[in-house]
Amino acid sequence: MYKGLYYNHQVAKAIPVNVQVFEASLLLDYTLEGMPPEQLRWFFSEISVQVSDRNFIRIMYTGEGGGTLEVNDPVFVKEFLKNYKHIRGAGLQDLALRGGYKVGLIALAVLIGIVLATHFFILPWVADKVVDQLPRSFDKQIGIAARNSMQEKIDTAGSALLTQFAAQMKWDTSDSLVFTLVPSDIENAYALPGGYVMVYTGLLKKLHTKEELAALLSHEVAHVTRRHSVRKLCRDMSTSLLVSVLISDVGGIAGTLYANASAVYSLTYSRKYEEQADITGLETMRRNQIDQQGMVKLMQELKKLDHQLKIPEFISTHPLTENRISYVQQDIKAHPASARNNEKMEEIFRQLHQRYHE
């Protein structure tokens, strides 16, 4: 027998009742002043239940006339739920009500797990599948848009030489490649989707052999054929999608944390792309019977540049040059190939060399 309060849904009068719990019903007993005692039997099929914490339960009668029973007694809550659950089953929410912050922490851990799994496995996979479905013309459009927005100065005569140089090599791509030489002291080169390869004269000056230049172009073209920029774009977009899903629910903090973590992570996959471009570049060189050591020499040149900068690997978009040299050498060992001297390339490189090495 438990004590509770009964409301008849007609006036806000709290009527004290005695409650008994049966296997599939409740029995309420009460006596109003000057009235004979009354009994109400509520079957579990005719009630709805609200549990707010382990002490308090509200049971509403859904049959004719309605009525509410409120009991503030942990023993009753436990016993009633034990019987009631046989029929209705327990919900996740009950766990939160009775387990408090522990359930919250477990749920938080599960949620973080789902977010991480989505981020590291599901989204990259989906993004790659999406890219595979996109036509090559999409890359071209992005490349053109990017090129127009950059407004690089162009060294027309130098670009023509570079294009001639590249024309000596066979490229395994359906994209039409455009090679451009940009007058600038920056020691860098990059490729835009759709086949736009840009080389700064600052970097060209540092190269001593045609094999190094061939290695550089092979590396950049590999970015294009492997569609690295478009893949990165799709991954970043899926990241921001996930961020917005999270933000809409909890406000800034989780979203910001995630955005920063994923920015660091995006560096790791850029490094993966660089490695892929190095290895694919070597393939291109072998196919064109160019001495693969050119790649190693290119790396050594880059290493000299590195000494001026000193970027720790975890924030760098490129793998450390040491690592690059070692895996490039391994790959060369695994795939030895004969090399043939291409006189015409030698001649064009000599002209480029003369032009920029004063």
Added chain:
Amino acid sequence: MEQQYSPSGTVIKSPALTFHGDGGTYFGILILNWLLTTVTLGLYYPWAKAKKLQYLYSSTELDGSRLAWNGTGKEMFKGFLKAMGLFIAVIILVQVFAYLKLPIVGVLFYLAFLAFVVPAAIHGANRYHWSRTSWRGIRFGYRGDRKTFMKLFLKEIGLTIVTFGIYGAWAAINIRNYLLSNIRFGSGEFRYNGNGSDFFFMNLKGYFLSIITFGIYSFWWQADIFRYYVDNLRLVQGDKTFTFRSTASGGNFAGLMIVNFILLIFTFGIAFAWVQTRTVEFLLSNVEIVGDIELSELAQTEEEYRNATGEDLVDMFDLSII
């Protein structure tokens, strides 16, 4: 407690309003909601909202009995679908106008839609929200008339726009007067008697003093606003009344808000559940109710209203109604 008597000879009572919510449990509920909402891509939202409100209401006690939230996720999901349908229809129409090279007609149509739907949503949300709130089995209710409210709302908003926002204080109070004065607590009727001028000058004073004191006065300003909201409220039943009074001072508000701030900063925001329960507990414990209404005599007068479209529209517009 010593018994006091009102002029009509009835007993003066002071029912307590307290909050029993526990930050840990509330945290569990919110995180679980968040988890389920995320894995269902947002579809769980109405159920999440029902769970949250159910907990908050059931943790609020008036005169020894707890409030109840009776709304269900299913109702709010239906409302959500209707609200979405409405939005999609409007977007399609605007697109059709754009396609017909009549973008201005489209924009005008959209503005007209907003002017109609915002007050209608507030009206609907109040009807649903109050009808699904109860205490000792007695439902609250909202008796406002939609047409009257829409006219009032459009007039007040129009005047606010014309006066470049200066009229905003009067608009806010007039809208508040209408909404709150139409809320029923069974056979009890709420009354709100605000005055735009008082509200305007109070805010003007709060604004300038806050600037002069580098923000320190803002706690007292906050206390003034809270007092203005509480002290102008009454509950009337027949010839009996309950008056409401705020006992929170600016110093109390400073204590609450500074601790909240520290909690949030040092837990990287994880303490938000505790911050919310602390705040509700603070606000409710600072409302003093005094009067001669016999709460147990409040009778059931309000009908059930289960259409949550307004409630969901209000959520979509991110309007806070109270």
